[in-house]
Structures are given as structure tokens and as C-alpha cells.
Amino acid sequence: AQSVTQLDSQVPVFEEAPVELRCNYSSSVSVYLFWYVQYPNQGLQLLLKYLSGSTLVESINGFEAEFNKSQTSFHLRKPSVHISDTAEYFCAVSDLNSGYALNFGKGTSLLVTP
Amino acid sequence: EAGVVQSPRYKIIEKKQPVAFWCNPISGHNTLYWYRQNLGQGPELLIRYENEEAVDDSQLPKDRFSAERLKGVDSTLKIQPAELGDSAVYLCASSSLSWGLGGDTQYFGPGTRLTVL
Numbered sequence: 001a002q003s004v005t006q007l008d009s010q011v012p013v014f015e016e017a018p019v020e021l022r023c024n025y026s027s028s029v030s031v032y033l034f035w036y037v038q039y040p041n042q043g044l045q046l047l048l049k050y051l052s053g054s055t056l057v058e059s060i061n062g063f064e065a066e067f068n069k070s071q072t073s074f075h076l077r078k079p080s081v082h083i084s085d086t087a088e089y090f091c092a093v094s095d096l097n098s099g100y101a102l103n104f105g106k107g108t109s110l111l112v113t114p
Numbered sequence: 115e116a117g118v119v120q121s122p123r124y125k126i127i128e129k130k131q132p133v134a135f136w137c138n139p140i141s142g143h144n145t146l147y148w149y150r151q152n153l154g155q156g157p158e159l160l161i162r163y164e165n166e167e168a169v170d171d172s173q174l175p176k177d178r179f180s181a182e183r184l185k186g187v188d189s190t191l192k193i194q195p196a197e198l199g200d201s202a203v204y205l206c207a208s209s210s211l212s213w214g215l216g217g218d219t220q221y222f223g224p225g226t227r228l229t230v231l
Contacts, residue, residue: 004156032217043118043205043222044157051217090156094217099170102220104156 002027004093006105013112015083021076021108023091033074034092034102035065044090050074061085086112116140118223120206126229132194135226139187139208146183147220148191149205157205163189193228201230 007022025031032051036044048059055067065076074091091105119138127133139146144165149157160179162170165186174181178197183189193200207220 009154036222041224043224044207045222046219049217049219092156099162100217101159101162101170102157104158106154106156 004105006108008108010109016080018079019081023074025093027095029095031093031095035076036090038088081112120223124227130195135191135204137189137206143208143210145209147207151203196230203227
């Protein structure tokens, strides 16, 4: 069975510092990987996704994630965070065995302070 | 382009009462999903529609939950009767790719926060 583990429930960080949000998954088949962000009182928005090809994927607001098949990870990184990045971040995986339904992790709360 | 619309945004009911949530997906999106998000957890799929057909309802508690998407556009999720444990945020999402193709981006609505007293 497929599963997603987000290792940190909360990540506090100062503004302009780098951040890494960790995500590990398990699956017996090829996967698609996603990061969604949820700002307070809003719905989830896709941040970036890995389908195939280059293992490094980037978002328009400076986040990037790298698919590491050997370590079954898809960690999210940003070299310098802003106050506005404060939000809940969800890693999700889908594969053929689940009918490509999204299976989400429990989320990581990123809190950026001045 | 309008996003996924959900109503109501908030609902407070007493246990054993019925409740219904409505979702209008992005125009042209033939795949619609209902998720439940418990406090401190990620969303969990309840049901997925391809047009008006429910293609995956294995996680829907069918004794009290029901859903419909009669014309393949908007959808309603109902709980009858509601229990205390049903308190959660109910999210609707839609995508343009057909189920089974994989990799499609799901667009989420703002959700309905249900509180059962």
C-alpha cells in the first residue's frame, strides 16, 4: 500500500532564512508527486509536481523539490522565505495502484517570523 | 476563470441532523472529487466522479453519506444523520484529465467547515 510521511508537523523559521520541508513516500510502482499549499481560510493550491523527466521541479514563487527515487523522498526547499510563505504544506503521491487518487501526508505548518 | 465554488463555507448543526454541501467545479472539468480533512490531517478522498459516474466511492461511509452529480457538473454531498465525528472540513476539487490518466492537477475549493454539536 502507498503511504506519505511528512516528518515535521511544524517548522518555525526566520524571514530570509532557507527552509526544507521533508516528505517521504512508499509505493511499489511508479509515482507522481505533488506539493500543495494551504493558506489560512483558503483551499489547497498546487505548488509544484513531479510527473517524469528532470528530478528537480520548481514553482513560480521560488520553491523547488527534488525527486529522489533511491531515498523515496520529495523534499521541498526554498533558499529564502518570506512572511507570506506562512501556510500549511501538504505532500501528496498518486500511483496506478490507487487509480491515481491523491494520497496526502498530514501536512507541515511553516511559520515564518521577522 | 472562476475557481471551484463551494457552499456553505461554514455549517453548525446538532448531531443526528442532516446536512448537505454543494460544489460547482471549474467549467469544463469532468472529474470531481470530494475530500474530508480532519483537524491536523491531510485531505482524504471520499468519492470521485467522472462526469456523472462515481468511479471510486470505496472510502465513502455509505450508511450515512451520499453524493450525487446528476448532470455531470455540480455535485452535492449529504450526511444523514450527522455524528460528532463528522466534524471536519469538506473539500471539493476538480480536474480536467480523465480518471486513470494520472498526473492531473486537482483544483480545490475553499471547503465547508462542518461542526457537529
